[in-house]
Amino acid sequence: MVNVHSYADSQDVADAVARYVIQHQNAALEKGNTFKIAISGGSLGKVLNKGLIANKENFANVKWSNWEVYFSDERLVPLNHEDSNYGLFNEMVLNSLRDNSVDLPKVITIEESLLTPDGSADDKIASDYEAKLPESLDLILLGCGPDGHTCSLFPGHKLLTENRRRIAYLQDSPKPPPRRVTFTFPVLFNSKNIAFVAEGAGKAAVLSRIFDEKDSGLPCELVNKGPVPVTWFVNDPAIQGVPVTATKY
Numbered sequence: 001m002v003n004v005h006s007y008a009d010s011q012d013v014a015d016a017v018a019r020y021v022i023q024h025q026n027a028a029l030e031k032g033n034t035f036k037i038a039i040s041g042g043s044l045g046k047v048l049n050k051g052l053i054a055n056k057e058n059f060a061n062v063k064w065s066n067w068e069v070y071f072s073d074e075r076l077v078p079l080n081h082e083d084s085n086y087g088l089f090n091e092m093v094l095n096s097l098r099d100n101s102v103d104l105p106k107v108i109t110i111e112e113s114l115l116t117p118d119g120s121a122d123d124k125i126a127s128d129y130e131a132k133l134p135e136s137l138d139l140i141l142l143g144c145g146p147d148g149h150t151c152s153l154f155p156g157h158k159l160l161t162e163n164r165r166r167i168a169y170l171q172d173s174p175k176p177p178p179r180r181v182t183f184t185f186p187v188l189f190n191s192k193n194i195a196f197v198a199e200g201a202g203k204a205a206v207l208s209r210i211f212d213e214k215d216s217g218l219p220c221e222l223v224n225k226g227p228v229p230v231t232w233f234v235n236d237p238a239i240q241g242v243p244v245t246a247t248k249y
């Protein structure tokens with residue numbers, strides 16, 4: 001099932017995403033001690049900051065120390081590099097938690113010590129991260145690139161058919177930087193919930209393809225067609241022409 005929620009304002013998108021995350025956090029914590037969430041990089045960092053940190057009501061409802069945070073993809077650069085998805089999360093979320101003396105979530109990163117300048121150990125980095133993944137994630141937060149990529153799964157790339165490895169590496173990402181590791185469809189399709197966040201007129205053309213074309217084959221469309229409930233949070237400029245189908249969170 002795919003639901004689309006659209007809002008005029010970016011803060012409203014961020015607040016809705018945050019409430020949705022907290023709802024899934026609470027559901028997971030009713031069953032156990034940890035909320036296993038995977039996040040993405042790119043524009044999602046700012047959304048998490050606005051919805052979970054700047055919105056004080058949401059902030060108070062997050063049980064940060066019960067979170068286990070994974071990355072749906074990571075760029076193979078040092079963790080303090082400006083291209084690192086961990087680095088973005090650190091800047092947008094973790095630093096604010098430190099400033100507020102809040103107990104930090106457990107954050108599962110790539111093994112930085114395995115990084116080599118020539119990429120010769122990228123396969124090992126992927127295997128190492130795969131070994132750290134839980135069997136199933138409670139929630140995966142995804143972005144949607146203007147080309148329809150999600151995680152580091154790009155249109156037409158051979159990793160779209162990877163059905164054995166849960167974490168794969170690539171050295172030919174069409175979007176820089178070229179070396180990355182990424183969730184594959186086996187991880188996405190074994191999770192409990194997936195949400196996309198996409199904002200801005202720059203995403204309108206690709207959203208129209210994902211929702212209106214029968215078989216675009218775009219990675220985001222393949223996620224929509226999978227077995228996991230998918231929720232999209234978008235702002236109005238991104239959603240022109242796409243039917244909005246659900247009640248707002």
Ligand SMILES: O=C1O[C@H](COP(=O)(O)O)[C@@H](O)[C@H](O)[C@H]1O
Pocket residue numbers: 040041042043044073074075085142143144145146149150151152175
């Ligand atoms: O390269 C990446 O891009 C996607 C989409 O980013 P956005 O800025 O268009 O939202 C992101 O989800 C992914 O994690 C990142 O590595």
